[in-house]
Each structure stands twice: as C-alpha cells, then as structure tokens.
Amino acid sequence: MKLQFERIEPGAGSSFRVLHAKEAEPCRVFWHHHPEYEIVFIPTGQGRRHIGNSIGHYDGGDLVFIGPNLPHLNFSYGHVGDAFEEVVVQLRADFLGEPFLNRPELTAIRRLFERSHTGLLFGATTRLAVTERMMQLSTQTPFERMLTLLQVLQIMATAVDSVPLHADGVRFELNPKEQARIDRICLYVESHYTEPIDIRTVADMANLTVPAFSRYFKRMTHLTFTDFVNEYRVSQAQRLLHSARTISDVGATVGFSNLSHFNKTFRESTGQTPSAYRKGLSD
DSSP states (O other): OOEEEEEOOTTOHHHHHHHHEEOTTOOOEEEOOOEEEEEEEOOSSEEEEEEETTTEEEEEEEEEEEEETTOEEEETTBBBOOOOOOEEEEOOOTOOOTTTTGGGGGGGHHHHHHGGOOEEEEEEHHHHHHHHHHHHGGGHHHHHHHHHHHEEEEEETTTTSSEETTTTOOOOOOHHHHHHHHHHHHHHHHTTTTOOOHHHHHHHHOOOOHHHHHHHHHHHHHHHHHHHHHHHHHHHHHHHHHHSOOOOHHHTTOOOSSHHHHHHHHHHSSSOOOOHHHHHHHH
C-alpha cells in the first residue's frame, strides 16, 4: 500500500481542525502521514486499526492519539456494519504558540505529546470520560472548542489505561525546510488543480530540475507528481458527484481534459467508475 502525504489546514477561525463524520468514506483506502498530531474517537462500533506497525481490531469504539508523521490507515476502512461515526482532531504542537506547552500547568499534556510518537490507545474508561466533550466539538464556537480540546488532552494525559501501539517507536519526520517545500507544492496543486499543471513550473518552485524534482517528490510522498495531482482531482470529483452535475462536467471542472481519462483515473483511484460511485451514494 502506498504511503501518502496528507496536507491539513485548520478550519476557518481555528488553530486546529475538527472533523465529524457520520458515515464511512466509500472506497478510500488511505495509508498516510502528516506532521499534525491526531485524536481519533470512534463512539461505538467495530473495525480495523492500523497505526505504524500495529494492526488490530476495535470492538465497542476506539480512542487513539497519533503522533506526527506516524503512518496510519483511515479508520473507516475495514469497519464492520453499516453504521460508522468518528470525530477527528488534527493539530500541530505549536497550535497555541511555540512556548505554550512549556507552561508548568501543561506538564502532563507535554508528556502526552512526547509519548504519542508511538501512537497511544486508550481504554473504555478514558473513552467514556471524553465522549461528551468529543461529540460537542464540531458544533461549538471556536473559543468553546479550544477549552474543550484542552480538557480532552488533560483527561488523556492523566489516564492510566493508555498503551503504546507502534512497538519500535521509530519516528518518521520531515525537517522544517522539507516540510515547507512540500506544503508549497501542495498549496499550488490545491489552487490550480482545475487547470493544466506544468511540472516545470512546480519544479522551479522547488528550485530543482524536472528530473530531480520527480525523484524528490516520489521519495517524499511515494507518489509520482502526476499521480498526486490526479488523486487530488479525484477527491474533488467525489465531492462534486454528490451534486446533480453531469459526470462529464464534473471531470472537466476538476481538470481532466476528456471523459475517458477521467473515468479511467477515477476507477484506478477508487476502484469504481464515477457513475458507479454516484449510484452507490443513493443505494
């Protein structure tokens, strides 16, 4: 399975990102990493958990804290049954400013962040203790959300039922210079995916020749640049396929020059044609 880099942006008016999904994302196997810390809370249900070199199953819900750049699989992949719900919080260590975690009041949370590089699994007691707060996050005001997140982090930091997941604890890190360069490339793709993207333009942004850039990008993301752009376009097409727009219009809107190319690329990425994907939304 290809390891992919995921770019994450905080929500508007917030220093971190909260996602609350009430159904599984269809046909999206996503083995990925990102520099943000991540809390994944599954209120109830059964499924598969794959974090680093730890592969297991959860039954009755799940709560994990994943450290930066620790590869993991989408929790919606391999879930059991029709019902699925998860709350995900993604944040950087400096989400409240560089020195914030050094405050004496946050000693336990700072240690939680340090321990999270192995991935942490919490037991039912802690999961129950954070349930109400985690379920409130997506509907709170930014200030309320900030206070709630600190409470959740403190509960996890002082929990006695956490266990490490990634056995060898090897850190998978990007230095700040490389992270900034990858971010710049991803932002360019996000801003220009609807139009033809010349790899020479992106290589110039990275101060590399085209061959050197191609090697660099494959090494950093385990994807060719073309595959990366196409996967981003497909993800945007999935969003648009929820609307009444024609499939050919959706393909053209996200940057595919012809319908056959769109159908082929969409099927390679998701395992379905766009029409089959749309049909599945209404089944």
